[in-house]
Amino acid sequence: MKKKYLSYIIAFLIIITLNFIVPRLLPGDPLNAIYGDEVLLKLSAETREYISSTYNLDKPILTQYLLYVTSIFKGNLGYSIYYKKPVIDLLLSYIPYTIILMGLAISISTLLAIVLGIESGWRRGKKLDKFILFLVIFSSSFPSFFIGACFLIVFGVLLNILPFQGARTMYSGLGSFGLSVDFLLHLILPLFSLVFVFLPSSYLLTRNSMISNLKEPYILLARAKGLKDTRIRYKHAGRNSLIPVATQTGLSLGTMIITGTIFIEIVFSYPGMGSLIYNSILNRDYPVIQGSFLFVAVLVLVINFLMDLFYVKLDPRIEYAY
Amino acid sequence: MKKIFIILVVLTLLIFSAACSGVSSNQAQDIVRIGDSTGDWGFPSPYGMYSRGPGYIRMSLIFDTLVWKNKEGEVIPLLAESWAYNESENVFTFKLREDVTWHDGEPFDASDVVFTFDYIKDHPWVWVDSSFIKSVQKIDNYTVDITLSEKYAPFLNNIAGTLPILPRHIWENIEEPLSYTGSDALIGTGPFMLKDYNSSEGSYLYEANHDYYLGKVNVENLAFVKISEETTPAMLKNGEIDAGSIPSDVAEDLKQNGFVLEEEPPIWAAKLIINHQSNSILEKKSFRQALAYAIDKKQIVEISQRGFAVEGSAGLMPPANSFWYYKDTPQYEHDSSKAGDLIEDLGWIIGDDGYYHKDGDTLILELAVSQGDFERDAQIVKENLEDAGIKIELVSYESKTLDSMIENWDFDLAISGHGGLGGDPESLNRVIIGEGFNSVRYFENERMVELMRSQLKEMDQNIRREMIYEIQEIYAEELPSIALYYPRWYWAHNEKANIFYTEGGVSIGIPIPINKITFIDI
Secondary structure, eight states: OHHHHHHHHHHHHHHHHHHHHHHHHSSSOHHHHHHTTOTTOOOOHHHHHHHHHHTTTTSOHHHHHHHHHHHHHTTOOOBOTTTOSBHHHHHHHHHHHHHHHHHHHHHHHHHHHHHHHHHHHHTTTSHHHHHHHHHHHHHHTSOHHHHHHHHIIIIIIISOOSOOSSSSOTTOOOOHHHHHHHHHHHHHHHHHHHHHHHHHHHHHHHHHHHHHHTTSHHHHHHHHTTOOHHHIIIIIIIHHHHHHHHHHHHHHHHHIIIIIHHHHHHHTTOOSHHHHHHHHHHTTOHHHHHHHHHHHHHHHHHHHHHHHHHHHHHOGGGGGGO | OHHHHHHHHHHHHHHHHHHHTTOOOOOOSSEEEEEESSOOOBOSSTTTBOSSHHHHHHHHTTOOOSEEEOTTOOEEESSEEEEEEETTTTEEEEEEOSSOBOTTSOBOOHHHHHHHHHHHHHSOOTTSOGGGEEEEEEEETTEEEEEESSOOTTHIIIIITTOOOOOHHHHTTOSOGGGOOOTTTTOOSSSEEEEEEETTTTEEEEEEOTTOTTSEESOSEEEEEEOOGGGHHHHHHHTSOSEEEEOGGGHHHHHHTTOEEEEOOSOOEEEEEEOTTTOTTTTSHHHHHHHHHHOOHHHIIIIISTTOEEEOOTTSSOTTSTTTOOTTOOOOOOOHHHHHHHHHHTTOEEOTTSSEEETTEEOEEEEEEETTSSHHHHHHHHHHHHHTTOEEEEEEEOHHHHHHHHHTTOOSEEEEEEOOOSSOTHHHHHHHTSSSTTSOOOOSOHHHHHHHHHHTTOOOHHHHHHHHHHHHHHHHHHOSEEEEEEEOOEEEEOTTSOOOOOTTOBTTTBOOSOOGGGGEEO
C-alpha cells in the first residue's frame, strides 16, 4: 500500500508541472486574448507593462514556475487575469454547482445503468433486453448538446413546465423555501440531459460483464443450491459485474466534468466548471486553467484512491493482490 | 454501503445549502430584466470590469463621466455642466456641477476630477490613453483645466466621455486597483447603485439612486441575467426578461408579437485578412484588387448571412457610420473577368485544370478561419476564388490560435472581424496602422499613414471629415484587407424596457442599446 501512496504523490507532482507547461504551449498570450479583440481599447506599451507586471507575466518562465509551485504548497492558486480575482475564490464559486449537477448525474446514471444492465444481461436476447438496448444505443448516438436542446425545447419551451435557463430565477423575490424549490426545478432539465449522456457507457459495460458472469461455474452452483433468481441476479452475477463499471466511472470522471458538462452548461446557461475552463482556455488565463485542471486532477486522484479502497469491498480478492 | 449512502446524502444537502446561501430575496416589483448570453462581465468598478463593451455598460450605470452622449450621439453635459476649448493653448476648461454627491454622501468637486486623471497616469486604465493628457489643474472647486500634450480631436468622446470619475476619498488609498473589490469600490455618482452581483451565475442587480442630480431615475431595479441568445425569444414571450439580444431570424416574429426591435447599426466588420507583408503574391496591390473583384459579397450576404448583413465597403468604414462614411468610395463589383485580367497582368497563365500557373507552380493560397466562425462565409469565398482560378485550401483553427497566427503574419488569407467602427474614426487608426492582430499594419502608402496621424490632431470636424474620406479612398485602392460585410444584429424589448441605440455608440463607441440616459427623467 505504501507504494500506492508514493505513486499518488508522483502523479500529483507530474500533474502540477504539466499544468504549468501545457497552457503556455497554446499559441497566443493572455494579454492579446483578453484585450486584443476590443478595438476600442488603447493598449499602450505602458498599459501592457503595467498589466504584465501585475500578473507576473513579465518574469522569466522559470521564476514563474517556481512562484507557481511554491504558492500551490501555500494553498494559493494565483490570481485570474481575466476574472481579476483569486483563482481559489473563483473555483469555490463554481465548484458547488458542478458537484451538485455532476454528483447527482453520475450517481443517478450509474445506478440506473447498473439496474438496467443487470436486467438486460439477465434477459439477453429477450424482448425487454432488445428494447432497452435499442433505446440506449439510439440515445447514445446523439451528441450531448443535442439531447440538452431537445429536452429544453420540449419541456421548457413547448410544454413550458420546467425552467430552462440558469440555476435559479434571479431576483424573483421568493422566500427560502421557494428558492430551494426553484433551484431544484432548474436542476431537472440539465440533470436528466446529463443522465442520458452518461448512461449508455455504464449500461453497456454492466450488461456485457453480466452476460459473461452468467456463464461462470459459480452461477451454476448458485442455481444448483436452489437460490432465488433475484438473489443470483443481484448478489452473485450483479455484484461481480460492478467492478468494471466502478473502474470506468472513476477513470472517466475528469473527461465527464470537462467535456460532458460544458455543452449542457452552455445549452442551459448553467454555471459550472465546464464553462469556467472553456472561458479560461479561450482567454489564455493561465492561473485559472492551472487551478481548474488541478482541481479536476486532484478530484480524479481522490476518487481513484477511494475506488481502490472500494474495490476491496466489492471484490475481497483484490486485497490479496498487494 | 448504507453509511456511504448517508454520507453522500448529507454532503449533497450541505453543498446544496451552500449554493443556495447568499441568495438575497429581492423584490420582483418594478424591475427591468435584461438578458445576456455571457452573463458575467466582471465586478462593475472601472478597474474590475472585464474590458469589453458590456463590462463598460455595467460600470457606466454606477460611475459618471464629465460628458455623455444622447440618443442622437450629441455630446451632453453630465458631471460637467459646460466646457470650452482654447485652441491656442490646447486646453479644455470644464465647469462642474455643484449639486453632485457620491453615493456615500460625500460632495463631488474638482479635486476628484484632478485625482482621477492623475490616478490613471500611475495605474493605466485600458480604455483611455493618458499620454494625451499633459496636466490637469483645479482652477476652483468646480472648475478644471485639462491641458493636452498634443492636439487630439476625439478628446470629448474618447476621454471626457469615457473616463469614469473616481471618488478621491476612496481611491487615493488604493494601490492595486485591478484587484480592489472592497465595499466602497462601487461608490460613484451614477444613477444606479449595485445591490447584488453573482459572478458564477452572471447576474447583476442595480437599484435606483434617488438623489441623482440629473433627474428622477425611472426604474427602481435594473437586473442583468444570464440566458442564451437562442432562448431569449422564449424568455421574452414568457415575460421572464424585458429585453435582450436575439438571433436575427426571429426578429420579424417577435415584432409581430408586439415587441419593439432595435437594430444595431451594422458597424462590426467581417474582413478577408490578407498577408501583404510576407507573401510574395499577396504583397502586390493589383493581386489584392483581383481578389476583391473575384469575391461576390452579395452572395455572402444573401446566402451565408441569410440577408442579415450589409455588404462591405472597400474603404472599410461602414455606411452606418453616416457622418464619417464616404459614399463615393470606389467599390469592386463582382467581376471574375476583371479579376482574371489583373492576375494575367502579373504573369499567371490559366491552365487546363482551371487554375492559374506560373513557372510550373499552381496559384494556391490557404484560407484560414476560426472554428465555428465564418465557416459558411469561407466556403463561398473559396468557391468565388476558385472560379477565378485561384486554388484555395480551407483550414480551420481555434480562434485565439488564428489570432496569434495573424499577428505573426503566419498565414495567407484569413477571415476575421472586429467592431469599433461606429464611433470616432480614431478606431480606423487602430485597425490600419495600430499594433496587434486586429490591425492590418499597412504602412506602404505614405499619404494614408500621414493622413491617419494628422486627422487625430485636426480639431475642425469638417476638415477632419475630408481627411477621413481620403483615407477611405486610398484604403479602397490599396486594399490591405477586404471588408466582406457588416452583420445586422437585433435586440428586442417590451414597453417596460425603453432602450435604444446611441448614434455612434455609447461613450467611446459601444454598440449596445443600453444608454443610462434612458433611465432618467430629465
